[in-house]
Amino acid sequence: MNFFKGDFAWIAGIEDTCVYPAAGFEMEPLDEYDLTGHTENWRSDLSLVRDLGATAVRYGVNWPLVHIARDEFDWSMLDERFDFAQRELGLTVIADLVHYGTPSWLAGAFADPDYPDVVAEFAGAFAARYRGVVDHITPLNEPMTTASFSGLRGVWPPALTGWSGWTTVTMSIARGIARSIRAIRRANPEAVIVHVEASSLYGTADEALKDHSLHLQGLGTLPTDLVLGRVTADHPQRSWLLENGASELDLAELETDPPAIDLLGVNYYPALTPRTLVAVDGRVDQVATDGWTAGLAAVLRGFSERYDLPVLITETSIEGDDDTRKRWLDDSIASVHALRDEGHDIRGYTWWPLLDFVDWSYASGGRNVEEFLVDDDVIASRTASADHTGVQSKTPFLRRMGLIRLDERPDGSLERTRTSAAERFVDLTSSTSASSTQDARV
Numbered sequence: 001m002n003f004f005k006g007d008f009a010w011i012a013g014i015e016d017t018c019v020y021p022a023a024g025f026e027m028e029p030l031d032e033y034d035l036t037g038h039t040e041n042w043r044s045d046l047s048l049v050r051d052l053g054a055t056a057v058r059y060g061v062n063w064p065l066v067h068i069a070r071d072e073f074d075w076s077m078l079d080e081r082f083d084f085a086q087r088e089l090g091l092t093v094i095a096d097l098v099h100y101g102t103p104s105w106l107a108g109a110f111a112d113p114d115y116p117d118v119v120a121e122f123a124g125a126f127a128a129r130y131r132g133v134v135d136h137i138t139p140l141n142e143p144m145t146t147a148s149f150s151g152l153r154g155v156w157p158p159a160l161t162g163w164s165g166w167t168t169v170t171m172s173i174a175r176g177i178a179r180s181i182r183a184i185r186r187a188n189p190e191a192v193i194v195h196v197e198a199s200s201l202y203g204t205a206d207e208a209l210k211d212h213s214l215h216l217q218g219l220g221t222l223p224t225d226l227v228l229g230r231v232t233a234d235h236p237q238r239s240w241l242l243e244n245g246a247s248e249l250d251l252a253e254l255e256t257d258p259p260a261i262d263l264l265g266v267n268y269y270p271a272l273t274p275r276t277l278v279a280v281d282g283r284v285d286q287v288a289t290d291g292w293t294a295g296l297a298a299v300l301r302g303f304s305e306r307y308d309l310p311v312l313i314t315e316t317s318i319e320g321d322d323d324t325r326k327r328w329l330d331d332s333i334a335s336v337h338a339l340r341d342e343g344h345d346i347r348g349y350t351w352w353p354l355l356d357f358v359d360w361s362y363a364s365g366g367r368n369v370e371e372f373l374v375d376d377d378v379i380a381s382r383t384a385s386a387d388h389t390g391v392q393s394k395t396p397f398l399r400r401m402g403l404i405r406l407d408e409r410p411d412g413s414l415e416r417t418r419t420s421a422a423e424r425f426v427d428l429t430s431s432t433s434a435s436s437t438q439d440a441r442v
Contacts, residue, residue, distance in 0.1 A: 010053060136192045151166040229254055
């Protein structure tokens with residue numbers, strides 16, 4: 001059953017990045033469930049989702065840990081958590097099957113020749129096991145971000161670089177998503193596919209960088225175009241893909257009988273998504289630029305008009321104090337209402353992350369792993385965070401973006417505190433529920 005056919009949905013998401021590199025790779029495992037203490041506190045964390053008034057949760061399934069070998073799965077963690085979330089708390093779960101990481105036994109990760117079949121095998125097995133319990137499924141979170149970290153800049157496995165690496169990873173991901181959707185629908189014809197992509201907004205004041213800015217902007221919808229079979233002979237990026245290593249055979253596969261998606265998830269962060277390109281010492285740097293609600297409206301209109309599909313905001317939040325987060329909550333919701341009044345079919349809003357999270361640089365010794373510039377003082381505080389035992393303190397890495405604040409205790413565990421932004425979220429969800437009830441009575 002499509003939960004999002006009814007009233008506007010309030011959703012919370014628990015940061016679930018799960019990257020387990022093979023032995024010898026130059027990074028430690030990056031498991032946000034472990035880093036944020038969700039592994040130990042999953043019952044209370046999921047209860048917080050319900051207590052804040054959200055009726056659905058975006059939740060990762062830790063593919064690298066569940067798919068232990070080809071055709072072998074360990075479902076014990078998910079069985080327990082889904083039963084609690086769905087049966088005890090009454091939450092609709094939107095399962096996030098792939099969140100940046102692959103099983104370490106898949107040697108080539110996203111570039112492995114077997115990847116499209118392996119991920120589809122997992123997706124089909126998942127859909128069959130949890131049919132009727134978890135029917136809303138995201139095959140892969142943010143193809144654009146995955147391709148950047150794993151294919152363009154060599155941060156995560158398979159650590160490819162350059163536009164040929166980006167193309168290799170993107171083509172494999174697109175084929176994997178398409179095959180996963182088919183496998184899911186075979187196993188569960190009632191499944192609702194929620195395709196989730198990071199939004200892109202690029203600009204520059206430098207005339208010499210205009211074409212590069214337009215190129216980056218154009219790539220923002222390319223993975224979704226590939227999944228939906230839109231990269232045909234007249235597509236503006238088709239020749240570029242071929243020049244960078246895509247094969248005609250793989251493009252033809254994606255054009256043939258493309259799958260349908262039910263909901264288009266759009267991720268937007270007001271002070272991270274918009275980027276300004278600048279030239280510095282012969283290189284092009286990206287500077288994160290606050291686009292506030294103008295940026296949100298631009299990306300939502302763009303996706304809505306390009307694909308003519310119902311849209312969910314599947315990730316949004318802002319880093320800052322409670323007042324900043326409350327202001328973003330109020331302003332972004334006002335923007336969503338205005339867009340809905342324009343006729344855009346926006347079905348729900350996700351605050352992501354529910355909890356403050358640990359910056360991804362934690363697994364890489366504190367060095368900046370992002371596409372955009374990070375202040376040198378921030379990097380210095382992170383790289384200097386290890387104590388005499390070599391254990392890193394999490395405090396310099398904590399990103400203040402959650403409705404629930406995390407603070408490090410002396411033993412390294414993280415204390416959870418509801419913020420005033422969380423209380424504002426409760427106010428909004430309560431008022432929506434009240435008006436929905438009133439509408440039903442009328």
